[in-house]
Amino acid sequence: MKSLITHMFKLGKNRTLTLLTAVILRVLSPLAFADDSAWSLDPTTSSARLFQGSRANPDSVNTGVARVTGKVMLDANDLDKSVFDLSICPPDENWGHALSPEGSLPGGYVPDSSDHTLMTFKSERTVTAGNDKLKVIGKLTLTRVERRVTMDASEAYSGPVYGDPVLRTETREVTFLLKKEDLDLSGSARVNHEDFPELLNAIQDTNWPTVVQNERCQMPSTIGEDYHGPTCTGTVIAATHDDNCQNPVSGGGEGYTGPVCTPPAGDQTTIALDLRLLHRGSELATEILSGNAPTR
Numbered sequence: 001m002k003s004l005i006t007h008m009f010k011l012g013k014n015r016t017l018t019l020l021t022a023v024i025l026r027v028l029s030p031l032a033f034a035d036d037s038a039w040s041l042d043p044t045t046s047s048a049r050l051f052q053g054s055r056a057n058p059d060s061v062n063t064g065v066a067r068v069t070g071k072v073m074l075d076a077n078d079l080d081k082s083v084f085d086l087s088i089c090p091p092d093e094n095w096g097h098a099l100s101p102e103g104s105l106p107g108g109y110v111p112d113s114s115d116h117t118l119m120t121f122k123s124e125r126t127v128t129a130g131n132d133k134l135k136v137i138g139k140l141t142l143t144r145v146e147r148r149v150t151m152d153a154s155e156a157y158s159g160p161v162y163g164d165p166v167l168r169t170e171t172r173e174v175t176f177l178l179k180k181e182d183l184d185l186s187g188s189a190r191v192n193h194e195d196f197p198e199l200l201n202a203i204q205d206t207n208w209p210t211v212v213q214n215e216r217c218q219m220p221s222t223i224g225e226d227y228h229g230p231t232c233t234g235t236v237i238a239a240t241h242d243d244n245c246q247n248p249v250s251g252g253g254e255g256y257t258g259p260v261c262t263p264p265a266g267d268q269t270t271i272a273l274d275l276r277l278l279h280r281g282s283e284l285a286t287e288i289l290s291g292n293a294p295t296r
Contacts, residue, residue, distance in 0.1 A: 041072035042276040047211045047238035048088050050203050054266035058190055064208025065238040067091040070103050072275060074185065084123035084136050091211045111145050111165050117206040118143040133179045141171040144202050170198045176273060185275040193267040200269050211238040
């Protein structure tokens with residue numbers, strides 16, 4: 001060991017870090033990859049799609065898409081050790097800075113102006129459901145930010161005045177039926193409106209932008225009359241699909257007013273998860289290489 005340290009010192013700082021990383025990974029690899037049944041969540045490529053429909057047609061209208069972060073530990077050899085702690089929210093809302101590792105908000109938390117809707121799911125038990133499927137039963141908590149708006153219709157009116165944000169939370173038990181295929185774990189939970197009326201209302205009232213990985217936006221060097229905002233690049237992970245919209249007139253025409261969309265109908269909300277998995281050892285190796293490994 002002494003000769004190894006002396007050798008690393010002679011190599012210099014950068015090469016020493018590379019060699020040290022290689023040594024650590026060689027020590028960790030047999031442990032990290034020994035169990036192929038242990039998986040964790042890749043938050044950069046995991047997403048959810050939100051649908052409104054009926055029992056007969058649950059996926060009739062794609063209301064929105066969301067980013068999924070949190071913690072997944074799936075142990076196929078011992079499901080009692082499996083954990084699903086998920087956070088589901090619009091990709092342009094930054095709840096992650098406030099959430100604890102367990103996916104909960106601290107007491108007295110005051111949301112910023114970008115926070116409106118958050119769903120968190122905490123599993124309580126995971127059981128097999130046949131045909132290589134899993135039932136993940138747990139508590140789904142909806143957190144909704146309400147802000148009182150005052151508008152004074154007087155001559156001095158200068159716009160709406162917003163009061164302090166108020167957090168409203170509701171929790172219900174839901175069951176996700178999931179199936180693992182290669183590196184994906186996908187499936188859905190269906191929630192009846194009468195069982196969780198606040199959920200449907202919140203989803204309909206929330207803006208759900210496209211989920212993009214590695215999004216980068218740049219303002220143009222000059223802004224003219226044709227300015228339409230910043231130019232953004234990235235990889236689209238999930239986007240809403242207007243399957244309920246049709247163009248009534250082919251090729252346009254003087255009477256053309258755009259696509260005609262059937263409004264959402266039905267008393268059921270579907271949350272469809274598309275979770276990308278990593279070997280738990282790969283996640284640890286990635287943290288070490290990126291310098292983000294947790295300190296203990």
